[in-house]
Amino acid sequence: MSLVLYHGWTSSASRRVRLFLEEKGLTYESHEIDLAAQQQHSPEYLRINPNGVIPAIIHDGRALHESATICEYIDEVFPEPPLCPSDPYDRARMRNWVRHVDGLIGNLIRFNWRHRIQKRAESMSDEELEQMIARIPSPERREAWRRVARNPYTETELAQSRSNLEALVREMESMMTGGWLIGGAYSLADIAVVPFIARISEEISPSAVTQAVNPKVTKWWAAIQARPAFERARIDPFMTA
Numbered sequence: 001m002s003l004v005l006y007h008g009w010t011s012s013a014s015r016r017v018r019l020f021l022e023e024k025g026l027t028y029e030s031h032e033i034d035l036a037a038q039q040q041h042s043p044e045y046l047r048i049n050p051n052g053v054i055p056a057i058i059h060d061g062r063a064l065h066e067s068a069t070i071c072e073y074i075d076e077v078f079p080e081p082p083l084c085p086s087d088p089y090d091r092a093r094m095r096n097w098v099r100h101v102d103g104l105i106g107n108l109i110r111f112n113w114r115h116r117i118q119k120r121a122e123s124m125s126d127e128e129l130e131q132m133i134a135r136i137p138s139p140e141r142r143e144a145w146r147r148v149a150r151n152p153y154t155e156t157e158l159a160q161s162r163s164n165l166e167a168l169v170r171e172m173e174s175m176m177t178g179g180w181l182i183g184g185a186y187s188l189a190d191i192a193v194v195p196f197i198a199r200i201s202e203e204i205s206p207s208a209v210t211q212a213v214n215p216k217v218t219k220w221w222a223a224i225q226a227r228p229a230f231e232r233a234r235i236d237p238f239m240t241a
């Protein structure tokens with residue numbers, strides 16, 4: 001079996017897949033992609049993931065992208081320990097939940113790119129910027145790079161994103177049953193949102209993940225961080241990672 005992971009240490013979607021792989025006890029070859037240097041837009045990487053984002057895997061010579069799809073695939077190919085609910089209804093709810101979480105990634109990007117991409121993007125000449133943007137497959141990401149390079153997100157936009165992410169934590173609080181998000185067991189539903197909570201609790205809105213505000217999520221977050229796989233996945237504080 002050969003498994004190669006293309007990822008970034010601070011990329012949220014990559015962190016999700018790393019945690020999933022570590023929970024499965026799988027070993028993989030690690031290929032770091034430097035987002036600030038736009039390695040994700042290189043012709044070689046676009047052959048692996050035509051969307052030009054990380055993560056991607058190559059399993060036994062075949063490439064696959066999209067973090068949630070990768071995790072579900074891994075769960076099918078390596079069934080132990082199971083990390084997707086066995087009940088079809090719970091599995092369907094898990095998929096809707098992950099899709100919902102993925103739809104909020106733009107809110108996280110506004111905060112993350114300030115630290116990881118803005119400096120490099122700002123230093124580009126207009127010509128360099130346009131040449132680089134021409135290689136980006138998705139119109140949303142072209143716009144995000146233009147914004148971060150020339151017209152950084154305003155405090156009002158960041159406040160809106162913060163509020164959207166706080167609403168996500170409240171939603172999680174109302175979903176918790178038996179300590180986990182769906183079906184009373186640890187699953188991809190939980191793993192999918194770990195990188196979001198890591199950033200919210202660290203910088204974006206630390207008070208949202210406190211006993212006084214969202215006690216069930218706070219307990220859940222402590223339980224996740226105590227898992228051996230969490231340390232192995234290296235979901236280190238974003239600001240120092």
Ligand SMILES: N[C@@H](CCC(=O)N[C@@H](CS)C(=O)NCC(=O)O)C(=O)O
Pocket residue numbers: 011012013014035040052053054055065066067068102105141
């Ligand atoms: N839906 C994708 C999102 C992947 C994604 O947005 N990756 C980010 C890092 S977390 C990325 O590669 N950003 C660089 C860029 O957009 O240029 C997934 O879940 O795999």
